[in-house]
Amino acid sequence: MTVTVSTGASSSSFARALRITVYAIVAILIYLIVLWRALVLAGELRAGSTLLNAIVQALTRFDAVGNEFLAQALQQTVNALSIGAIYALIALGYTMVYGIIELINFAHGDIFMLGAFLSVVFIGGIMGHNEAVTDIALLTFLIGGALLFSMPIIGLLNVGIERLVYRPLRNAPRLAPLITAVGVSFILQNVALTVAGSGDRRAPQIFPDWKIAFGGAQISVLLIFIFILSLALMLALQAFVARTRLGRAMRATAQDREASALMGVDANQTIALTFLIGGMLAAVAGVVWGLRFGYVKFDLGFNSGLKAFTAAVLGGIGNITGAVLGGFIIGFIENLSASLGYARWSEFLVFMVLTFVLLFRPTGILGQHSGDRA
Amino acid sequence: MSATIAARTSPAGPPSPRARIEDLATRHRSSAIVVGMLIIAVGLIVLPKIPPLSLIDREDPWYDTFANAGVYILLAMGLNVVVGLAGLLDLGYAAFFAIGSYTYAYSNSPFAGTDFPFLPMLLVGASVAAVFGIALGAPTLRLRGDYLAIMTLGFGEIVPIVFLNLDTWTLGTNGIGGIYRPDPLPLIGEFTPLTPFAYFILMVGIVTVAMILLYRMQDSRIGRAWNAIREDELAAAANGINTVTTKLLAFAIGATTAGLAGVFNASKLTIVSPEQFGFAVSFIVLAMVILGGMGNIWGVAVGAFIVYEIQVQGFKQLNKVVEGLAIPVLKDVNFTDYQYLLFGGALVLMMLFRPEGLFPSQRRRRELHIAEELAGPADDEIDVAAGAAMAGSLGATPGSGEDQPG
Numbered sequence: 001m002t003v004t005v006s007t008g009a010s011s012s013s014f015a016r017a018l019r020i021t022v023y024a025i026v027a028i029l030i031y032l033i034v035l036w037r038a039l040v041l042a043g044e045l046r047a048g049s050t051l052l053n054a055i056v057q058a059l060t061r062f063d064a065v066g067n068e069f070l071a072q073a074l075q076q077t078v079n080a081l082s083i084g085a086i087y088a089l090i091a092l093g094y095t096m097v098y099g100i101i102e103l104i105n106f107a108h109g110d111i112f113m114l115g116a117f118l119s120v121v122f123i124g125g126i127m128g129h130n131e132a133v134t135d136i137a138l139l140t141f142l143i144g145g146a147l148l149f150s151m152p153i154i155g156l157l158n159v160g161i162e163r164l165v166y167r168p169l170r171n172a173p174r175l176a177p178l179i180t181a182v183g184v185s186f187i188l189q190n191v192a193l194t195v196a197g198s199g200d201r202r203a204p205q206i207f208p209d210w211k212i213a214f215g216g217a218q219i220s221v222l223l224i225f226i227f228i229l230s231l232a233l234m235l236a237l238q239a240f241v242a243r244t245r246l247g248r249a250m251r252a253t254a255q256d257r258e259a260s261a262l263m264g265v266d267a268n269q270t271i272a273l274t275f276l277i278g279g280m281l282a283a284v285a286g287v288v289w290g291l292r293f294g295y296v297k298f299d300l301g302f303n304s305g306l307k308a309f310t311a312a313v314l315g316g317i318g319n320i321t322g323a324v325l326g327g328f329i330i331g332f333i334e335n336l337s338a339s340l341g342y343a344r345w346s347e348f349l350v351f352m353v354l355t356f357v358l359l360f361r362p363t364g365i366l367g368q369h370s371g372d373r374a
Numbered sequence: 375m376s377a378t379i380a381a382r383t384s385p386a387g388p389p390s391p392r393a394r395i396e397d398l399a400t401r402h403r404s405s406a407i408v409v410g411m412l413i414i415a416v417g418l419i420v421l422p423k424i425p426p427l428s429l430i431d432r433e434d435p436w437y438d439t440f441a442n443a444g445v446y447i448l449l450a451m452g453l454n455v456v457v458g459l460a461g462l463l464d465l466g467y468a469a470f471f472a473i474g475s476y477t478y479a480y481s482n483s484p485f486a487g488t489d490f491p492f493l494p495m496l497l498v499g500a501s502v503a504a505v506f507g508i509a510l511g512a513p514t515l516r517l518r519g520d521y522l523a524i525m526t527l528g529f530g531e532i533v534p535i536v537f538l539n540l541d542t543w544t545l546g547t548n549g550i551g552g553i554y555r556p557d558p559l560p561l562i563g564e565f566t567p568l569t570p571f572a573y574f575i576l577m578v579g580i581v582t583v584a585m586i587l588l589y590r591m592q593d594s595r596i597g598r599a600w601n602a603i604r605e606d607e608l609a610a611a612a613n614g615i616n617t618v619t620t621k622l623l624a625f626a627i628g629a630t631t632a633g634l635a636g637v638f639n640a641s642k643l644t645i646v647s648p649e650q651f652g653f654a655v656s657f658i659v660l661a662m663v664i665l666g667g668m669g670n671i672w673g674v675a676v677g678a679f680i681v682y683e684i685q686v687q688g689f690k691q692l693n694k695v696v697e698g699l700a701i702p703v704l705k706d707v708n709f710t711d712y713q714y715l716l717f718g719g720a721l722v723l724m725m726l727f728r729p730e731g732l733f734p735s736q737r738r739r740r741e742l743h744i745a746e747e748l749a750g751p752a753d754d755e756i757d758v759a760a761g762a763a764m765a766g767s768l769g770a771t772p773g774s775g776e777d778q779p780g
Contacts (some may be wrong), residue, residue, distance in 0.1 A: 104520045165722055172729065173741070175463055178520055179664060180725040182465065186657060186718030194711060302653070306531065309524060348535050351528035358525055359513050 013242075020321075028077060031332050035339060036073035040066055042340050071216035076339045082223040082292060084331020085230035089285035090308035091315070091323040092237065093158075093278030099318035100254045100274045103166065106181040109305015110188035111158050111279050115286025116296040117192060118150035120203045123290070132208035142206055143287070150283040158279030159272045167268070185301070192298040200297050203290035226288045233284060234324050237277065241320060250274060254318070303347065307334070310354040316367025325365060403593070404586045411582040418574070430691060438570035441642065443682040444577030445635045449655075450662040450678035451581075451588055451671060452631025457660070458668035458738070459592060460624035461604030463523040465656055466510075466530020470629040472651035473506050474499040474636020476537065479550040479646045492556035492641060496580070499637035500630040507629025511622045530656050534648040549647025556641050565641075573642055580638065581675070584631055588671055591627065600624055605741070654714065658685075661717045664724055667731025669738040676733060685713055 037058045044054035044061075090112050097105045123146050133139045161184055169177040210221035241247035252260035253270045261267050289304075290296055311330040315322025330350060337346040357364060389397065399406040421427050422436035449471060456464045477499040481490050490498075510529050514522050537544045544550065555565040562572045591597050599620045602610035611617050640646050658681070666677020689709040696707065709716075724731065730739040 102520075104524060165726060168726055172725075174520070175457075175461070176725050176729050178463060178523060179660070180722050182657065182660070183718045183721030183725065186714055187722070190712070190715035190718060194715065306527070310528075313521075313524070344535075344539050348532055348539070351532050354528050355513065355525060358517060358521055362517065362521065 032077045036070050039069040074217040078223045080331045080335035082226040084328035085227050086285045087308045087311045087330050088324045088327025089281045091311040091327045093282050095312040095323040096274050103177050107184040109301035110185050112282040112286050113301030115150045115154045115283035116289045119146040119287035119290045122146045122149040123204045133206045134208050146287045151280040154283035155276040155279035158275040162275040200295040205294045207291050316364030319366045322366035415578045434570050437574040441573040441577045443679050445639045446682045447675045447678045448635035449659045450674045452628040454663050454674040456628035459600040465523050465527040468651040468655035469530045469533035470503045470632035471636045474503045474633030475640040475646040477502045478637040478640040482554040484552045485550045489554050496637050500633035503629040503633025504626045507625040511625030534651050538648040551645040553644040667734040670735035673733030
């Protein structure tokens, strides 16, 4: 199981980037169209037409009423991209840790949750109220400050957890670190529970309600901001792993820890670095979660963590591109069920996806097939 | 089994009384369990009547907690089959508990409109749970340890969600209430909210039967097959063990025990609702198994009893003691709020310092420390890694046989 990143020369990596961009745009367009038609179908059913009639309408109706649903679908697609980006950021932490020490870090979701809490502490501490900030300089300072505040703390916390409880168990039987991770997850969750209480805590929604009118839809600037910020971080991570010396050390350690140690790679340091990066990305996800949803809760990490883990498995665990892809797919699935009015079944759906992926393609979409593992 | 005992005891001349009792207990395990449970039951009946327990609470509340602890003992013994004996980490075990409970709710409540006899319903609830155990086990057969953990975790999440969302059939968050209590049994008498003693006696009976069956299974061909697939699945398969049926059986037996616990729990609480079966239940049962000592049925049962009593009585008493001490910082601390924090911490510490649990089985202890035994006292990382690799090739560390990097 390796952290797979193409290391090809610049010309082929440009072609690869272009190819991925094209794929991504096609996928988003397909989702948009599917959601649009599904909304038409649901609308027809709600209006009382028969199933057959509704299906015919869903396939053929392109009049003004049908186009109203297009605006809705557009809005929901942007929604899906932003939540998918959050899942992808969390999934990266799962996948990198699994890639390097083959541990499902159950506590990772709770690391994300603590990141969300820290951003609330920072922004709430400075602003103290819930008003939108329209001054761009102040807004940049607040969001940048929240990121710079929570990323190092959460990253180092993750490293500390690794150092204290995972490292001593690195050569123990497999169940031991796994159970430990479950224990750590429970500890973090209950620390948050004791400090912040069991209810929802409001996160200051400082991002103003800016909208861009596009194709009849009002698209929130915040969602686009989240998407672009996450995408930029993912690209930066990709470049880091593919091009830097430390990134190469990470890939080498993931491939064969002992052999890379013999080549002079410090395994402990590399693994710590992996936890640091994973924790920092989770902290970013936490900060944007607070901006996007306006609340944080102690058990946030459990559900989001499970979904992000599903994303990592779906994409092919250990694979960075796969985790991003999986994150967006999970975002789409969740959004589709929510847009059609089945929001409370979205978790059920995500777990069914996990089950089917594990059953029929345990290596995920982009994972390499590797013997009888998984 | 008896051959090894004979070999162990024969050359030492006249065996010591302790060895003779151990030998007798091993040969007549079922009788030993009955005797042991009788002694414990008598002890538990007497203890609340005398200090210090009688100072803390009246008798009936004690019997009530003992009966409830029995539910967790059953759950822990069942999970022990899956995790401790077969080595399959199940993080969604509460799902089977839920299925057992809802089965009873669907047959013995005003909502269902029927009232079947209790004892047969125990078997029905257990069987329904077993069917779901197989249904979950079947798709996971190909999965390796950590994927299995995630999938069972998903299953454990899905089941309460389904019970919650299908509110036409399950009454959603409110749950199904007014469930009928067990019918009066000879010698035990009526089951009412005022007779926790009857529930306690019934629970002792159920735990005894479950324990006898589980011990018999553990010492049988099936039990050895479970051990074999835990230690090295590939080697077990090569030696003619049908890993498919063996794993399915582990899931089924684990689920059966949870189903028993579920039926008892539903009939005692008289209400079932989805939030009784969250991840916290799976987690606490796992903590019980690990604290007690994975793989050791008695140890797990004792671990479950202790953890449950700490949960419901220990923290309360600690609060009282701390309040009495009047230490400024600790005075307002409610320890019940911190229970999961403490259990999470206990789990981590156990894994780090005593992974075999408080009452380990001999086999498990050796398994978990074989890397140290082989590598000796050296701290050097590569040496320890080599020791672990060697242990893996000896088939002692589960999963490490497949650890070749992909």
